[in-house]
Amino acid sequence: MNLFKIPISLISELHRLCAQFWWGGDPKNKKMHWCTWENLCVHKADRGMGFRDLRLFNRALLAKQAWRIHSSPTSLVSRVLQGLYFHKSSFLEAKVNSSSSFVWRSIVWGRGLYMHGSRRKIGSGEDTFIYHDGWLPRDGVFKISSPQVLGKFDKVNSLITASGSWDSNLIRASFHPDEADAILSLPLPRRKIPDSFLWHYDKSGHYTVRSGYWLATKRKCVPSSSTSSHTSWWKRFWHLRISPKIRIFLWKAYHNWITSLVNLARHGVPT
Numbered sequence: 504m505n506l507f508k509i510p511i512s513l514i515s516e517l518h519r520l521c522a523q524f525w526w527g528g529d530p531k532n533k534k535m536h537w538c539t540w541e542n543l544c545v546h547k548a549d550r551g552m553g554f555r556d557l558r559l560f561n562r563a564l565l566a567k568q569a570w571r572i573h574s575s576p577t578s579l580v581s582r583v584l585q586g587l588y589f590h591k592s593s594f595l596e597a598k599v600n601s602s603s604s605f606v607w608r609s610i611v612w613g614r615g616l617y618m619h620g621s622r623r624k625i626g627s628g629e630d631t632f633i634y635h636d637g638w639l640p641r642d643g644v645f646k647i648s649s650p651q652v653l654g655k656f657d658k659v660n661s662l663i664t665a666s667g668s669w670d671s672n673l674i675r676a677s678f679h680p681d682e683a684d685a686i687l688s689l690p691l692p693r694r695k696i697p698d699s700f701l702w703h704y705d706k707s708g709h710y711t712v713r714s715g716y717w718l719a720t721k722r723k724c725v726p727s728s729s730t731s732s733h734t735s736w737w738k739r740f741w742h743l744r745i746s747p748k749i750r751i752f753l754w755k756a757y758h759n760w761i762t763s764l765v766n767l768a769r770h771g772v773p774t
Contacts, residue, residue, distance in 0.1 A: 504564050563712050567710060572610070623645075624638075626696035628663050634647050671687060
């Protein structure tokens with residue numbers, strides 16, 4: 504799964520088998536599936552079961568490969584792929600063509616997730632465009648959204664003084680207050696180093712499959728209706744010191760997914 508994009512048909516069949524095992528039954532004795540697999544894959548804190556969506560997990564694994572290629576351009580695999588697919592451009596700009604291998608197509612698919620969660624790490628600021636590149640330390644949108652008042656092709660180093668600190672007066676005059684605060688919160692290195700990339704959703708700045716899968720599920724799912732109080736309640740619920748069978752039964756009862764005469768009749772099952 505960390506080298507190839509698994510076909511949707513195979514993913515669907517695996518999900519079907521997992522759901523059949525969860526709800527019970529076999530090909531000769533099928534049982535009612537009270538909810539979709541997508542509902543079971545919702546995080547436990549959001550009233551789901553936290554099962555793994557294999558398609559999103561597959562993409563998170565491939566994003567790991569994209570991160571390795573991008574962060575280690577001198578590695579053997581990076582140099583081989585560069586010679587084949589992006590010798591005239593950067594890895595992030597490389598395209599897929601009709602002659603591309605299945606491995607490369609899979610990596611490019613995973614690269615999409617990696618690009619959604621990576622942003623520029625400011626060093627000297629000489630390699631990062633203020634308005635074109637994503638470099639703000641905030642979830643979701645890394646690019647500047649304030650109206651353009653500086654030059655279109657100005658770079659971040661124009662916001663840094665000769666002493667190596669942020670020009671707070673220029674920044675507060677050029678950007679919205681929230682974006683100005685975000686910029687001023689960014690640490691600057693003591694010595695002049697090139698700008699680089701980091702993974703925003705991990706404190707280390709390095710990509711992890713866990714944080715990549717979290718981002719993939721967040722981008723796929725609609726915003727949760729659960730409030731913070733509901734989320735904390737469900738977290739406590741799943742840590743109750745009771746039998747797992749009882750916890751699962753209470754979870755089904757909460758969603759009204761119990762095999763009762765009323766529910767069977769509601770689903771058109773003769774009793």
